[in-house]
Amino acid sequence: MKIRVFLSISLVAAMIFASCGKSSDKPKDDPIIENPDDPDDPDDPDNPSQTLIIRFDDKSYQSNSSLQLEHKKDAIIFLLETNPGWTADADADWIQLAALQGEAGKMGLMAGFASNPSLPRSATITFKSGDKTHLLKVSQKGAPKIRITINEVSFDLILVEGGSFIMGNSDIPESRYRHTVNLSSFYMAQTETTNDLWEEIMGTLPYDKLADFEEHNEYERPFHPVSGVSWNAIFHNFLPELKRRTGLDMQLPTEAQWEYAAAGGIHKENYNYSGSDELDKVAWNYYNCDDKQEVATLSPNALGIYDMSGNLREWCRDWYKAPYADEDGVLDPAGPAEGTQKVVRGGDYRDQTNFGLGTFYIRDRQAQVPGCYDGCWGNTGHPDEPECFFCDKTGFRMVLEF
Numbered sequence: 001m002k003i004r005v006f007l008s009i010s011l012v013a014a015m016i017f018a019s020c021g022k023s024s025d026k027p028k029d030d031p032i033i034e035n036p037d038d039p040d041d042p043d044d045p046d047n048p049s050q051t052l053i054i055r056f057d058d059k060s061y062q063s064n065s066s067l068q069l070e071h072k073k074d075a076i077i078f079l080l081e082t083n084p085g086w087t088a089d090a091d092a093d094w095i096q097l098a099a100l101q102g103e104a105g106k107m108g109l110m111a112g113f114a115s116n117p118s119l120p121r122s123a124t125i126t127f128k129s130g131d132k133t134h135l136l137k138v139s140q141k142g143a144p145k146i147r148i149t150i151n152e153v154s155f156d157l158i159l160v161e162g163g164s165f166i167m168g169n170s171d172i173p174e175s176r177y178r179h180t181v182n183l184s185s186f187y188m189a190q191t192e193t194t195n196d197l198w199e200e201i202m203g204t205l206p207y208d209k210l211a212d213f214e215e216h217n218e219y220e221r222p223f224h225p226v227s228g229v230s231w232n233a234i235f236h237n238f239l240p241e242l243k244r245r246t247g248l249d250m251q252l253p254t255e256a257q258w259e260y261a262a263a264g265g266i267h268k269e270n271y272n273y274s275g276s277d278e279l280d281k282v283a284w285n286y287y288n289c290d291d292k293q294e295v296a297t298l299s300p301n302a303l304g305i306y307d308m309s310g311n312l313r314e315w316c317r318d319w320y321k322a323p324y325a326d327e328d329g330v331l332d333p334a335g336p337a338e339g340t341q342k343v344v345r346g347g348d349y350r351d352q353t354n355f356g357l358g359t360f361y362i363r364d365r366q367a368q369v370p371g372c373y374d375g376c377w378g379n380t381g382h383p384d385e386p387e388c389f390f391c392d393k394t395g396f397r398m399v400l401e402f
């Protein structure tokens with residue numbers, strides 16, 4: 001939008017917020033991605049939040065600057081210190097511009113920013129005056145929660161703000177040693193991937209092809225987490241098809257992302273389990289159920305994420321190595337470059353705590369072969385050792401990086 005004319009400030013405000021309403025924010029393409037603007041939210045302003053100055057005089061002129069916005073609707077007044085001849089242009093339709101003239105002939109511009117229903121986004125406002133150009137890079141944070149809908153099947157993504165945390169536990173051989181990890185922000189699925197989402201993307205459920213899998217009538221349980229899926233099937237089949245259908249490059253979480261989110265992210269809950277020290281409050285386990293349960297039926301952790309302890313074990317992206325590789329202070333570690341087993345986390349509904357915290361402990365680590373089938377006796381090499389399926393109680397959740 002290019003601006004050359006001057007309007008009164010009252011007219012400008014009315015025009016901007018009429019253009020930033022709900023109906024224009026909702027994408028029309030499949031998949032539907034939404035996070036409705038709340039008109040009653042006190043943190044969602046209907047008035048300009050700040051006034052900024054753009055200078056074009058020879059002494060103070062700068063060619064560029066940046067502006068960071070929250071995900072909510074906002075408006076900002078820009079005062080331009082320049083001669084009367086100037087233009088402004090925004091390269092994104094979620095930014096609306098209108099010129100205004102204030103006291104003592106000061107020239108300015110009001111910019112209205114629509115609320116962001118989706119991932120973080122950026123745009124540029126270009127100011128020109130005579131032979132000078134000022135580029136303002138505008139970055140807007142993503143919504144704290146995004147709902148993805150594909151043919152009436154939905155799943156929610158929760159924003160996990162990045163930060164530093166201590167990963168591992170030096171008292172557990174498999175979790176040694178404690179080390180600092182730095183993570184960028186990412187989105188994580190609020191729940192484990194469900195039967196209905198797997199069926200929507202893959203066309204069938206995995207149990208049909210597993211002759212030794214216990215009978216469950218899973219087609220009648222759409223909101224139970226999908227289980228019996230191999231790391232290979234997720235990585236090579238499900239995620240690519242999901243990307244083809246939605247354009248979203250969803251991935252399995254890295255082990256660091258999984259542990260950080262399970263611990264509450266920046267909230268750092270310091271619980272043994274994800275969301276509580278009381279196992280039955282947050283985890284389906286041997287003591288409170290005899291089968292996997294619908295997702296999101298117990299209490300979430302501080303991020304609003306469910307079932308990171310219990311229900312199903314969850315695949316991570318990383319190859320398994322114990323103790324950890326030397327990753328102290330690394331940004332976004334992705335684990336070893338190769339291996340024979342993949343990391344699984346969180347414990348399942350048949351696991352027990354016995355005399356410790358069990359597999360539900362947020363720092364406990366387990367491993368499985370990515371294809372699920374392995375020697376029943378631990379690969380002893382015995383010629384009579386049969387092959388067993390080890391993923392009947394394993395599922396997964398997804399992350400979206402940006």
